[in-house]
Amino acid sequence: MSETRKPAPFEVPVTEAEIRREREKAKEIRASQWWKRRCSSGICYYCGKKVPAASLTMDHIVPLARGGRTTKGNVVPACKDCNVKKKHSLLMEWEEYVKS
Numbered sequence: 001m002s003e004t005r006k007p008a009p010f011e012v013p014v015t016e017a018e019i020r021r022e023r024e025k026a027k028e029i030r031a032s033q034w035w036k037r038r039c040s041s042g043i044c045y046y047c048g049k050k051v052p053a054a055s056l057t058m059d060h061i062v063p064l065a066r067g068g069r070t071t072k073g074n075v076v077p078a079c080k081d082c083n084v085k086k087k088h089s090l091l092m093e094w095e096e097y098v099k100s
Contacts (some may be wrong), residue, residue, distance in 0.1 A: 001054055012067030025070035045076035046086065046094070055080065063088040070091055 029035050029036070042053045058076040062068030064086045078086070086094050 006058075013069055014065060019064050022064045022070045026058055026060075026075070029070060029072070029075060032071065035075075042081040044075070044082055046078055046082040046098075048091060049079055051079050057083045057085060059083045061091050063090070 039053045039056045042056065044051060044056065045059070057080055058075050059082070060068045060070065060080040061074050061076060064070070068074050085097070085099050089097065
């Protein structure tokens with residue numbers, strides 16, 4: 001007998017093909033002047049620390065795995081530490097993690 005799994009809060013089914021397509025868009029945005037200007041300050045969106053601009057990574061505020069898209073309004077520069085810790089969290093989940 002198979003069990004029906006309840007979806008997690010804010011879970012959106014996303015296919016591997018959709019994630020691949022969004023990652024391709026991310027490559028294009030990373031090569032754009034808009035993204036280079038966005039990173040030029042060297043400030044992490046999440047922790048506010050100053051790091052070398054080349055060390056900033058692209059983070060999706062709403063992660064691809066949670067249904068987010070690669071748009072200028074959904075990507076921010078983040079230091080490696082914050083990006084790794086945030087993983088697939090939504091912004092409200094991340095803020096709750098930081099508070100604890």
